[in-house]
Amino acid sequence: AMATWASSATSMPRAATRVRARIGAGGATGRVALRPRRRPVPRAAPVTTSTTPPPFVDFDTTGCGPFPLLDPTRGYTHVSPGVCDTCADSAEARRAWVELLLGQLPSHRANAERTAKFLGDECPPDYTERYRAWEGDYEAYLEEVSKDGVPKGAGATLLDMVDEKERLLRRRGLDDMFAGMKAGENAIASVLFHSIASEIDGIWFPARTIDGDTPDDDATAKAAMIRAVIECCLAGNLFDAGAAAAVQGVQVGDFCEPCVVEPDSREMSEEEAGRYGLDANQLAEVFARARARVSRDASGGWRFDSLSEIVSRCVKTENPGWRRIVVFCDNAGADVMGMVILARALAAVGGDDTKVALVANTHAALNDVTHAELCGFLWSAAGGGGEGPADPVLAAQMERGRVTAVPGGQFSTLLDLNRTGPELNAWVEEEFRSVPAGEEWLVVFDGMGRGLESNWNPAPYFKDGVNALNLAMVKSEINARRLGAEVYDCVVKLSVGGSK
Template structure:
């Protein structure tokens, strides 16, 4: 269905009959559709630019969505006309390139992103850096905009604060000979105070104490410009990158005088190792006594470039270290065009900081250090608004560290960063025992080679399944096959790149790989490929709910508690995100769709109404069921927060009976669901719809909803895993106010992430291991069970927690000097498993005591 600004027509059902009439109107940032038809129908709208929007019929009179959302209220008497709005999100696009290409960039911007000069009259462009002054006239002539110059240091600091607070794995320690070389830092809820060292042509050192309190405390004229200038005089290198590449090949020991060159070894009295540089370029002192030929052979250009790089870097490192120690700061962040995440430069500065501070000061680098000023300029232009939203790096549209093939536009190499804006702000889960030490992921795949190789291969093998699912989710689209093919190509290419550079986007994990799938799906206009499937599974499960609840109510207390837990675990088996389970569900023996007639038999076999259900013989892989049941003999919890997983059987026959039991005990319940779609996981909007349907079946649920004792809240996330450092603020406030029990369900949320998360309240983690490789590595088999109850840990120390973890605007930044780069930021509205090491296995044996693993 094509749309311009207003379009009216009919959508066709699978039978070819008109099933819904609609009138679609595009307005700034949203689509409004007037529809007539049955609830439970979804339809696709394609605009004149080829962008797609799914609109889904709901029982609400007015609903705002970001991507696809689905509900079905089985209502035959709906109003003839209802208004549905699809709110669009926004995305920041940053593009970084050398300043010498600025004129070509502005021509591109003028031709593609701005209107006529008359339309742009009176509008302002934010600019920062020396280039904001140097290129003012050029900006005005090319774009017809007024130039609003922002203070460079203020923008750098704003940008740095923004990245540290919002972008996962932004900061890292570089260890050139370490394994891994990149050690990404936990996002600390309190990032202040710190030292920011910006290395451009010169060096500025700033002490940052809060969002608004900072000062320049020093600097040096010996910076990147010095390296480039002297390098141009001493070598034939034609540019900064060529000079760096030359330094990589050299050996500074040929030209630098070391301690051992003077003393024959270590100078132990002063604690100076023999390999430490005593005099930069020291061996060149006698070069005038040699023939020109011998001197040239002895001191190659590569050796000169390397020695020069070490001279500049060591000087910067020592000065920064002295300032940090003087101001009693232990975190020093380095940024600027000189570094550009260049390994040799980072190694030299890290070595210098560590040496002079005796390990007391940490040199930290930023993945996106080249974007600080542009981000700060954007924030200046959006003053007061940025904190109202959440911000998330878009893996599909961003360059990684050391991108092998940079993006090329009109022959210019450039890097890019894309950041998606969420609808509401996020914050740390207030129930985490030690937020500063929290790491969501159970395993860092950059460190575990075996697990990394397995999971990258596993996701690559599954790429075809994702492609097929995407195509089948949009049967009326003529472009679906082409878009799905491009999705697969891009995604597989990214996986191939991650095999070579696993640290390119921070700590590689199953969570980041799953998030990458979602980002690429949305990039190619497949925001919710499992929409219809989720609806069908919800309907089938709802038909069985009444009998299931009757059967549970007929059980004695003890077998009922066991049946409730095993029902959650059994429901969690139905996960389209698990490759081996998806294969089972697609064949005739385990199929929902090729053999729909068998689905009810399947569910009834698993959720037997005739006997007490037993998923697997106990004890399970991790089995705390007895401890959980013992706890239930005590006082009821005040409020339980349950982080739900899959739609359909998992939600309806697993989680809802479990939540119902808690309500009957006098416990309030918050059901926490994704804000945006991911695989077959239930979204918040879908959850609200399902609860209304359940309320027609179950009085306990109905009264819970009416009394406000049962509520659905969104997590602020849109992936199959759970990052408790990025919870929707409203949910976080509710958790802090009254929750004393956290329940986390599913392999993505309770195994791939949060298996070792420590809380200040009780916690129950339940999951079925639906991956044979992972189950075997843990000492179990396919469908092994983790049921981990954790009582409140009194006086839990940070050291123990640490051990457990083992378990429509335009902004431009232009530098003045030749060394500097340009970063352009476009704010464009858009439409909207784990590998565990032997140490972890050992910990599981210790945790479960006499229980079998």
């Protein structure tokens, strides 16, 4: 859930402009040494401004540890070898990511105001002042980590930078700055979910998941269904508060390259501000445009394209799909809707012995969906409460434990597999009893933060045979350049544990 590349200092606060003056346009490339496992982590200085927040309690990582599907002998020491580790070694690389993080601030400001309205009477009277103070805290931290003269391997990584963002927010009493946005988008996406699920079932319907009838095993129909599901996942991944300009490029229908500074909410017209919030009809329209843009047939193939391998696995006549699947979810709203559609489809393909764990952050981080919000979305999509449409397929899968939500223990917009939460690790260990680590396991990394900016190449670190699927849309120039891709290109990359 990272953001759009920013190319100028327009509309940015004075401190951000000072930091920008120190930043060059390039980023480091090439192979670098891995980050030392126990080096000191750069942190911001203590808060000294006059605004007094509630007492800060750091994130509870008790019981967190390495993801059980990692091979402990293969040296997974950080979230993304070649990306975050480059930051640790290179001030130039750090400044490139600082530029990106500063470019997020105006859209953060807009969403802080949105959350203040969402909280209503429960909103602290000094909420806006706390937010402004946080901006100053974070800008000062980013200015510090941009400096030269840091020993190789000791610089702040991208993971450090986004972790410190969340710590500083909590020091200011801003535990979930995007709560309002996520609540609205989840509610709207849960409505859209049912029309998408109905469309998917119209392509290939797994009758055995409901009443035990003879399943539809037509390989052509099943392949078309899998392609449609993945296209929905890619389209949903577009909706990212950290890449608001990319979303707006789709809303206006031109898929323009999102390489400008996000607009300042204080300078927006009412119409412009409305572009940051979509109602149900608008979401359906923009989602349809995004699906058309990511269509594999229309594009002639994705930039990274493993669809044929995925389809081959799913259309097998014996033991199709995977028996155990872990899906690391990214953003709220349309993105998590796509992951639920994916979980629903893979559970149907695999049959009664397939289990899918949808994993979300334990703690809030930008607009990433949390475990609590994911549970609410699943409950609503399945028809909980009887107030809206019901999905009997998803409801049956959840009732039988074939689709479940598990907290991931994380508090970051990136994913560090060395610190996954105790609930997730226990779920995986328990499932090892019936399905040992190997080719029957699939791990899905949704979005840029989890699958591009971290864990781009997880296969060398997984146990032999474990499958990894990176699913994302490229939404920022910094990632596009690193991957030799273009903004709006799609990543559907399947790899196998133990391979290079």
